[in-house]
Amino acid sequence: MSNANRTFxxxxxxxxxxxxxxGSQDQELPSYLLQGQKAQGYLFDGQSLAxxxxxxxxxxxxQRCLTFEPLPIFxxxxxxxxxxSEALSFVRTxxxxxxxxxxxxxDLSSGILPLWRIWAVEDGRILLLPQDIxxxxxxxxxxxxxxxxxxxxxHHGVHAPFSLCDQLSAILYYSASGIAPFAxxxxxxxxxxxxxxxxxxxxxxxxxVAFIDRxxxxxxxxxxxxxxxxxxxxxLAWFLEQTEGLTWNLENRTQAPRFEDWxxxxxxxxxxxxxxxxxNLRVFWRKKGWLVITVLVVAxxxxxxxxxxxxxxxxxxxxxxxxxxxxxxxxxxxxxxxNLEKMEASLAKGTKDPAAMEVTNLxxxxxxxxxxxxxxxxxxxxxxxxxxxxxxxxxTFLYGVTDLSVKPISExxxxxxxxxxxxxxxxxxxxxxxxxxxxxxxxxxxITQQFTIEMGKRGWYEITGISSPHxxxxxxxIVETYSRGANTAGLQ
Numbered sequence: 001m002s003n004a005n006r007t008f009x010x011x012x013x014x015x016x017x018x019x020x021x022x023g024s025q026d027q028e029l030p031s032y033l034l035q036g037q038k039a040q041g042y043l044f045d046g047q048s049l050a051x052x053x054x055x056x057x058x059x060x061x062x063q064r065c066l067t068f069e070p071l072p073i074f075x076x077x078x079x080x081x082x083x084x085s086e087a088l089s090f091v092r093t094x095x096x097x098x099x100x101x102x103x104x105x106x107d108l109s110s111g112i113l114p115l116w117r118i119w120a121v122e123d124g125r126i127l128l129l130p131q132d133i134x135x136x137x138x139x140x141x142x143x144x145x146x147x148x149x150x151x152x153x154x155h156h157g158v159h160a161p162f163s164l165c166d167q168l169s170a171i172l173y174y175s176a177s178g179i180a181p182f183a184x185x186x187x188x189x190x191x192x193x194x195x196x197x198x199x200x201x202x203x204x205x206x207x208x209v210a211f212i213d214r215x216x217x218x219x220x221x222x223x224x225x226x227x228x229x230x231x232x233x234x235x236l237a238w239f240l241e242q243t244e245g246l247t248w249n250l251e252n253r254t255q256a257p258r259f260e261d262w263x264x265x266x267x268x269x270x271x272x273x274x275x276x277x278x279x280n281l282r283v284f285w286r287k288k289g290w291l292v293i294t295v296l297v298v299a300x301x302x303x304x305x306x307x308x309x310x311x312x313x314x315x316x317x318x319x320x321x322x323x324x325x326x327x328x329x330x331x332x333x334x335x336x337x338x339n340l341e342k343m344e345a346s347l348a349k350g351t352k353d354p355a356a357m358e359v360t361n362l363x364x365x366x367x368x369x370x371x372x373x374x375x376x377x378x379x380x381x382x383x384x385x386x387x388x389x390x391x392x393x394x395x396t397f398l399y400g401v402t403d404l405s406v407k408p409i410s411e412x413x414x415x416x417x418x419x420x421x422x423x424x425x426x427x428x429x430x431x432x433x434x435x436x437x438x439x440x441x442x443x444x445x446x447i448t449q450q451f452t453i454e455m456g457k458r459g460w461y462e463i464t465g466i467s468s469p470h471x472x473x474x475x476x477x478i479v480e481t482y483s484r485g486a487n488t489a490g491l492q
Contacts, residue, residue, distance in 0.1 A: 007073055007119075010060055017055065018073070019065040020119075023140025029057070029064065039130035042105070043121070044097035052127065064140065066133060072122040076115055079175040080256040083120070087175035088208075088248035090120050091168050095236045097126045098164060107131045108232055111156075111163045114138070115149045152183035155192050155216075159223035164232045165239040169215040176202040176209075178256030181216055186272070189279035193217065199267045205247040215242075297371045301364050317345035320460040324453040325406045327461055328416055331451075336380050336400035338363040348454075348462040354469065362399060369395075375484070381421040391439075391480040397423035398442045398479060412454050412464075419474065420447040426471055439478040445471040 006021040022029075041052040054068040079087040098106070098113075105128075106113065116137040119127040138146060158166050173181045173194065181187070181194035194216050197209045218226070227235035262268045319327050327346045334342030340359050347353060366377050373395075381398045384390070392398070404418040425443050452465035 017067040018070045021063045021065050025059045027140045039132040041130045042128045044126045073119040076118050080178050084250050084252045094126050095240050098233045099236050112153045112167050152180040161227040161230050161232050161235045162223040173212050176204045179259050186276050186279040189282050190275045205249050208246050297368050301367045319346045328406045328451050332401045346463045348464045391482045394481040394483050414451045416449050420445045439480045442477050442479050444474040446474050447471050
């Protein structure tokens with residue numbers, strides 16, 4: 001039995017007192033919990049509530065202990081061992097007590113009533129400790145004890161008014177099986193689907209097994225039908241009605257099975273193996289799903305490029321019939337749109353595009369972030385200038401060629417000039433952003449590039465050669481940015 005559940009009698013200043021161990025004396029108690037008037041607890045005899053008060057905090061055998069007048073109590077954890085035969089009676093008495101308690105006494109912010117607030121008296125009464133004392137237990141307990149007393153009983157996704165009905169059913173499950181239904185990690189990862197009591201050889205009457213399994217896996221719709229929008233404690237009337245005729249035929253025992261024991265039980269093994277697979281898959285998608293999605297997006301983008309380039313090779317380009325100058329203008333329009341298909345529409349077979357790698361990398365980055373974050377990261381500088389050079393979304397950038405002019409310089413050769421906007425420098429020697437500057441640095445370059453264009457065998461002009469661009473730094477500008485969701489009215 002954990003220290004948090006140990007109760008005993010002890011002489012303090014020659015007076016016999018009942019004690020509950022809270023934790024080691026080495027642990028500091030939160031001072032704010034010990035100040036002011038002592039919070040009131042309650043004793044319930046099955047008919048009425050009576051106020052109950054604790055006396056103090058004492059150190060006994062190296063343990064800090066809660067002390068109060070002698071009362072033969074035992075923790076609810078014994079309902080799965082030495083008090084197993086009385087479990088249904090005690091749980092129903094607890095339900096009646098909770099029904100009568102003032103709502104201010106209960107703190108159901110976590111969705112459950114921590115077990116260290118619930119104690120049973122040997123004569124059948126129920127002792128309910130105040131929340132202040134439960135906070136003392138929680139502050140001094142180790143992680144394992146805190147989990148066993150609180151977290152293991154939390155069932156996420158339950159209709160709030162149904163939460164206490166769910167918890168009391170979980171205590172009956174615990175009494176029958178020896179394990180809390182939602183304590184195992186794989187159970188919690190598997191949408192809180194407990195090992196069915198019907199697969200466990202507990203000896204409990206079939207109607208009791210069916211009620212517990214049905215209640216712990218009840219759909220939200222049925223939970224709402226059962227309890228409506230009542231307060232959780234008032235909804236316990238449904239629990240009392242459902243358990244009134246149940247037969248509880250379980251016997252006491254000295255030791256309860258552990259989860260590991262049920263894992264090797266032939267009737268439970270298949271369910272638990274399948275559950276572990278489902279749980280591992282859910283954990284994988286939660287931890288690695290973003291990576292899988294990113295890889296799929298990138299693979300899709302690369303496949304799109306490959307398939308479309310094959311199609312382009314087999315069909316006339318959309319530039320068929322255009323004069324050379326217009327073909328070159330369309331090439332840069334494709335670059336501004338990060339559209340490699342459009343850039344290479346008029347390229348003759350074997351002609352290399354010097355901007356292909358840069359455009360491909362920017363396209364994949366843009367498509368990946370658009371799929372993952374829902375934003376288009378690239379802004380065409382021509383549109384940005386036409387809009388009056390407004391602030392752009394944080395995390396986006398300008399890329400593309402503006403002020404384009406094309407002129408012939410020989411029979412088949414043309415020279416294109418323009419201004420290239422790019423978020424990165426083409427030289428390590430160029431000036432970087434000043435510390436503290438708000439906005440994104442954009443580099444502008446004067447760009448000159450030559451194109452060779454000839455009439456192809458299929459009857460339209462084709463680009464047969466493109467020189468590497470000659471770039472000359474024009475300057476660096478700081479483009480103002482705004483965060484997502486910010487009001488950008490007036491930002492020009």
